[in-house]
Amino acid sequence: MAELKDLSAQLQSLKKQIKFATSQALTSTVRQIERAQKNALKQNLDNPTPFTISSVKSRGATKNNLVAKVFVMDIAADYLKPFEVGGIHKLNSQALLNPKNIKLNKYGNLARNKSQQLKSKPDVFVGDVDGVNGIWQRTKAKKGKKGKKRRVRSQNGNRQPRLKSPAPKLLIQFGDALPVKPILNYMNRANKMAAELMPGELEKALAEAFRTAK
Structure with a gap:
């Protein structure tokens, strides 16, 4: 045993x-x-x-x-x-965010909540410009002489037309998932x-x- x-x-x-x-x-x-x-x-x-x-x-x-x-x-x-x-x-949102004229982080990505931060700025808007939908930034028109936006009168006395506002800058383009x-x-x-x-x-x-x- x-x-x-x-x-x-x-x-x-x-x-x-x-x-x-x-x-x-x-x-x-x-x-x-x-x-x-x-x-x-x-x-x-x-x-x-x-x-x-x-x-x-x-x-x-x-x-x-x-x-x-x-x-x-x-x-x-x-x-x-x-x-x-x-x-x-x-996608983390309803659309693919394709950065254009905006700084990315060191990994080539948008910073967290960057789009929301941009939208809160007064010179930034979301919309469609010439068929491109995205987040845009308004650009200021270049001022003429003495800070005037309207051009001076020509020699015949007619005032030249106001300078056109420059096109807005595309920051982030919206797109479909790829x-x-x-x-x-x-x-x-x-x-x-x-x-x-x-x-x-x-x-x-x-x-x-x-x-x-x-």
Whole structure:
């Protein structure tokens, strides 16, 4: 009976070591996939923001829960989805905002709430000018001599017509959402890496678990 108890204890210990090693292998695999997916975003997207890059996360496994995963946070996943499966750009408003004569941030994007800030200015208006719909800024007419906008009288005594107001400056043009070419290959990369990495990671983890087993 004593030998059976010893054997049972050894089997239980072995079972624990296998679970622990499996959780270690799963966690190591998803961490590597997470890093690869972040690098892929940097390579395939045009100057993505830190928010977009850090939205890729991984969750490791434990010996009591042998499940590990790599995922994208909901907000980023919403606008990144077309780059994975195709479709049209996810718009943050009712129209695509196409910046024209306006300063962008270092990632080439409009600053947060920039359109609302512009609309609050007295010299800015939203509307259609010559068939182009967007946010416009009125430009001041150049003053003539002595600060007068009306030209001086000609030699025959007729007053020349008032100078025309200059055309407004287009700051942001409104447009429709554009189609997106799928370029991320996120799911294929994750599945391929998991299949390639997991056997080797499991072998290493089992060897280490048995080496340190008491």
